[in-house]
Amino acid sequence: MFHHRFIRTGNVALTVSILALSLCACRSASKQGAPSEVPDFRDPIPASSSTRMPEKIHDDYWHGQFQRVNKAVAAAEDVQLVFFGDSITMDWTMLRGSGQAVWDARFAKYNPINMGNSGDITPVMLYRVNHGNLDFPKGGAPNVAVLLCGTNNYVVTQSDGGNVQWDLGIDTPPSEVAHGIRAVAQAFRKKLPTTRVIVLGILPVQQEVKWAKCRETNRLLASYHYPKDEVVFLDLEDRFIDGNGKLKSELFTDGTHLTPKGYEIMADAIQPEIERLIALGPI
Numbered sequence: 001m002f003h004h005r006f007i008r009t010g011n012v013a014l015t016v017s018i019l020a021l022s023l024c025a026c027r028s029a030s031k032q033g034a035p036s037e038v039p040d041f042r043d044p045i046p047a048s049s050s051t052r053m054p055e056k057i058h059d060d061y062w063h064g065q066f067q068r069v070n071k072a073v074a075a076a077e078d079v080q081l082v083f084f085g086d087s088i089t090m091d092w093t094m095l096r097g098s099g100q101a102v103w104d105a106r107f108a109k110y111n112p113i114n115m116g117n118s119g120d121i122t123p124v125m126l127y128r129v130n131h132g133n134l135d136f137p138k139g140g141a142p143n144v145a146v147l148l149c150g151t152n153n154y155v156v157t158q159s160d161g162g163n164v165q166w167d168l169g170i171d172t173p174p175s176e177v178a179h180g181i182r183a184v185a186q187a188f189r190k191k192l193p194t195t196r197v198i199v200l201g202i203l204p205v206q207q208e209v210k211w212a213k214c215r216e217t218n219r220l221l222a223s224y225h226y227p228k229d230e231v232v233f234l235d236l237e238d239r240f241i242d243g244n245g246k247l248k249s250e251l252f253t254d255g256t257h258l259t260p261k262g263y264e265i266m267a268d269a270i271q272p273e274i275e276r277l278i279a280l281g282p283i
Helices: 012-033 060-074 100-106 122-130 174-191 208-222 260-280
Strands: 081-085 113-116 144-148 196-200 231-234
Touching: 060 113, 060 122, 100 260, 122 174, 144 174, 144 260, 174 196, 174 208, 196 260, 231 260
Parallel strands: 081 113, 081 144, 144 196, 196 231
Antiparallel strands: none
C-alpha cells in the first residue's frame, strides 16, 4: 500500500517527486523481502534416502525387471517413446495389463518400451537408469520419455524379498521425494541428451495422509523452472478427483492403481504433449 503525502505548496512537481521516491523505496523493500529466485530443474540434488543410489540391486524380482528393461533397450529399433515408473507404469501392458487396449490404440505407433517395475522407489530407479536401462544403441534414443515416480517412497521400506531395508515410508519428507524424482529426470537428460522428458506428478491416492504428502511433492515439483520443451511437468490431479476432492472411484481399482478407464483418462492428458514433443524432433 502506498501512503500519499499531500504538500500544501501547490508545487505539483514536488508532490510527484516524493511519490516517485516512495515508489522506489517500496520496490527496493519488496526486492529485499522477496523470496529467492525460482529453483531450477538443474539445481544440485541434496543427498537423502530418496536420492542415494544403492551399490547393487539385491532383490531377485527387481533385478529381473531391471534385466528385462536392459534387454529391451539393447534390442531397441525405432523406439520413439518410453514409459518409466513403478507398477502404475508397468500395468499399462504387464501385471494385469489394465492399460493395454489404450496403449495399443494411442501409443503403439511409437514402438514404445514399458520400463515399469512394480514397487519401485526412486533410489532403485536411479540405479536402473545408471546401469543399463538407458543404454540405447547409438542413434536409437527415444524422442520422449514419460516418468511417473515417487508414490512408493511413502510405502516401501524393504525390498520385495525382504533382503534390503530402506529408510523410507510415510514419514519421508516430500522435499526428499521431489528431489528423488528430479534426480531420475536429470539422469534421463544426462544419459539421453536428445530425449525430451515428461515428468508426471504423483497420482492421487485414497489414503489421506499419504495423499497430503504426495500433493506437497507435486507442489514442489511444479515450483521448478524447467528447460522449455526439454522437460515438462504435468500434474494430473484434477483428472482423477471429483469436485469434493475425492478419488473418482471408476478410475481406481484399489485407491492407488488404475482401471482401464483410468488409463484412458491418463492417455487423454498426456497424449497431446507426447505428440507435440515428438513433432519437435530430437533435442
